[in-house]
Amino acid sequence: MENIKAKKKYGQNFLIDNAVLNGIIQAMPNNENYLVEIGPGLGDLTEKLVKYKDMTAYEVDTDLVSVLRSKFKDEIDSNKLELIHTDVLRTWESQKTLHEGKYDLIANLPYYIATNIILRALEDANCEHIIVMIQKEVAVKFTAKVNDKEYSSLGIISQLLTSDSKILFDVSPESFNPAPKVVSSILYLRKNMTNSLSGDFKKFLKACFSQPRKKLSKNLSSILEKSEISQIFNELDINDNKRPHEVSASLYSQMYTKVKNGREKSSRG
Numbered sequence: 001m002e003n004i005k006a007k008k009k010y011g012q013n014f015l016i017d018n019a020v021l022n023g024i025i026q027a028m029p030n031n032e033n034y035l036v037e038i039g040p041g042l043g044d045l046t047e048k049l050v051k052y053k054d055m056t057a058y059e060v061d062t063d064l065v066s067v068l069r070s071k072f073k074d075e076i077d078s079n080k081l082e083l084i085h086t087d088v089l090r091t092w093e094s095q096k097t098l099h100e101g102k103y104d105l106i107a108n109l110p111y112y113i114a115t116n117i118i119l120r121a122l123e124d125a126n127c128e129h130i131i132v133m134i135q136k137e138v139a140v141k142f143t144a145k146v147n148d149k150e151y152s153s154l155g156i157i158s159q160l161l162t163s164d165s166k167i168l169f170d171v172s173p174e175s176f177n178p179a180p181k182v183v184s185s186i187l188y189l190r191k192n193m194t195n196s197l198s199g200d201f202k203k204f205l206k207a208c209f210s211q212p213r214k215k216l217s218k219n220l221s222s223i224l225e226k227s228e229i230s231q232i233f234n235e236l237d238i239n240d241n242k243r244p245h246e247v248s249a250s251l252y253s254q255m256y257t258k259v260k261n262g263r264e265k266s267s268r269g
């Protein structure tokens with residue numbers, strides 16, 4: 001390693017397993033989309049990706065950016081690689097998308113903000129595929145289906161915004177330097193480009209799962225009157241005994257629409 005000490009605060013666990021790097025390359029969708037990488041690190045994945053497509057890489061660490069600038073001088077000079085030195089979450093805050101045009105996100109993500117990055121990518125209208133290495137535990141949540149014990153708001157959001165979600169393969173800690181404490185997985189999400197989340201849907205889900213083992217109706221009582229809950233459950237044929245993980249993503253979406261419509265009606269008087 002180029003005399004660079006991994007920084008914990010930036011979630012730096014460098015991938016050193018060539019078989020895993022090749023596995024990620026094989027998972028790349030065969031399309032005309034542009035490529036975005038978050039956290040190129042020492043550039044081992046970048047080196048393989050840039051052979052296939054022009055791309056942009058976002059890196060927050062000043063020391064790594066200078067290593068990358070010299071390692072990829074030719075690719076940067078020929079505009080095959082655009083290297084942006086920034087906190088990628090700031091870019092999303094200021095411009096809503098990481099690339100003007102359809103793109104796929106491929107990355108070994110910094111785990112301390114992995115969930116946040118995936119949620120931003122799911123809501124970025126230009127991002128079509130998300131193929132990222134993250135903690136297995138988080139990957140399982142994004143792919144969980146109704147009645148799975150890991151099914152929560154992440155699985156619901158993922159189901160509503162994607163047409164395919166799966167774990168491609170697991171990666172053991174020894175494939176990294178330094179080795180993380182947990183097993184990792186490559187998560188694959190293909191977005192349904194016509195769907196989006198409305199208004200405060202994420203806040204609504206937070207209330208629904210505030211106490212995951214309690215009944216959904218109990219959790220909803222923190223934001224709705226008892227009579228509203230009964231009416232909505234009746235209309236959607238939801239049994240009052242259901243726990244939050246026993247209700248489908250589509251029903252959550254329909255429930256939210258009813259809550260929102262009810263609120264709009266009452267504010268109109």
Ligand SMILES: C[S@@+](CC[C@H](N)C(=O)[O-])C[C@H]1O[C@@H](n2cnc3c(N)ncnc32)[C@H](O)[C@@H]1O
Nearest residue numbers: 010013014015039040041059060087088108110
């Ligand atoms: C798990 S390492 C992956 C490094 C490299 N891609 C690899 O596979 O070996 C995560 C990378 O994300 C970078 N990073 C952490 N937080 C970031 C942020 N907010 N914005 C952009 N990059 C970030 C880290 O500096 C690090 O290079």
